[in-house]
Amino acid sequence: MAADLITHILDDHELIRTRFSLVEDAGPDGREPLFRELVALLARHEAVESIVLHPTVHDHVPDGAKLADARRAEEQEAEERLAELEDMDASSDVFAAALAQLRDEVLTHAAAEERDVLPQLRQHIDATELRRLGDQYERLRAAAPTHPHPRSGQGTVSNLFGGPILGLVDRVRDALVDALGDPGDSRAPAASGGHAYEDWTVEQLQDRAAELDIDGRSSMATAELIAALRRQNANA
Numbered sequence: 610m611a612a613d614l615i616t617h618i619l620d621d622h623e624l625i626r627t628r629f630s631l632v633e634d635a636g637p638d639g640r641e642p643l644f645r646e647l648v649a650l651l652a653r654h655e656a657v658e659s660i661v662l663h664p665t666v667h668d669h670v671p672d673g674a675k676l677a678d679a680r681r682a683e684e685q686e687a688e689e690r691l692a693e694l695e696d697m698d699a700s701s702d703v704f705a706a707a708l709a710q711l712r713d714e715v716l717t718h719a720a721a722e723e724r725d726v727l728p729q730l731r732q733h734i735d736a737t738e739l740r741r742l743g744d745q746y747e748r749l750r751a752a753a754p755t756h757p758h759p760r761s762g763q764g765t766v767s768n769l770f771g772g773p774i775l776g777l778v779d780r781v782r783d784a785l786v787d788a789l790g791d792p793g794d795s796r797a798p799a800a801s802g803g804h805a806y807e808d809w810t811v812e813q814l815q816d817r818a819a820e821l822d823i824d825g826r827s828s829m830a831t832a833e834l835i836a837a838l839r840r841q842n843a844n845a
């Protein structure tokens with residue numbers, strides 16, 4: 610039987626814990642390439658969660674908006690911490706200390722998802738739907754970039770994925786939505802009513818979201834708006 614959304618997220622969390630240990634165990638001179646891989650993994654995980662997990666929690670779990678917002682805030686903090694590390698020398702003690710702090714924040718965030726969010730999914734979403742969401746998660750995860758490209762200089766990951774770490778999760782998420790269309794709709798994008806939302810301006814997307822009375826629209830990023838509109842169309 611295919612793994613469901615909860616299993617995929619738990620597996621990813623386990624992988625993240627393991628990768629943090631690998632970076633920390635590598636020692637000053639071996640940290641950097643492993644850290645880059647870790648950043649790629651974190652960006653991919655949070656980007657896919659932002660597409661599949663948070664909107665589902667927001668829409669289908671009691672108090673879901675509050676739960677989803679709390680997790681998003683933790684993810685934003687972790688991304689800011691990651692950004693602090695990006696121009697540090699990976700072999701330095703300062704980097705090691707910041708890395709330890711990042712690990713604590715990320716693992717606390719993962720634990721909060723496991724304690725406060727995943728059981729709610731199990732309770733409020735049926736097994737078939739959780740497996741469908743698991744398939745989406747897997748598809749998006751497989752399409753995400755896994756090999757960051759370091760800037761030519763040593764001791765930095767500033768050029769990861771062609772830009773700064775700050776905003777990286779959004780860039781990965783936008784790239785995934787562009788590449789795969791609406792993950793909330795198992796049909797091909799063209800079959801979902803021909804809505805080429807990617808060609809719309811943010812204002813047009815917001816206007817349409819207002820017409821459809823989509824909750825939380827004003828705080829949504831472009832990709833979230835597009836996903837929410839397509840979900841609404843699919844459910845219509």
Ligand SMILES: [Fe+2]
Pocket residue numbers: 655658680684718722
């Ligand atoms: Fe998360």
Ligand SMILES: [Fe+2]
Pocket residue numbers: 618622654658719722
């Ligand atoms: Fe997570």
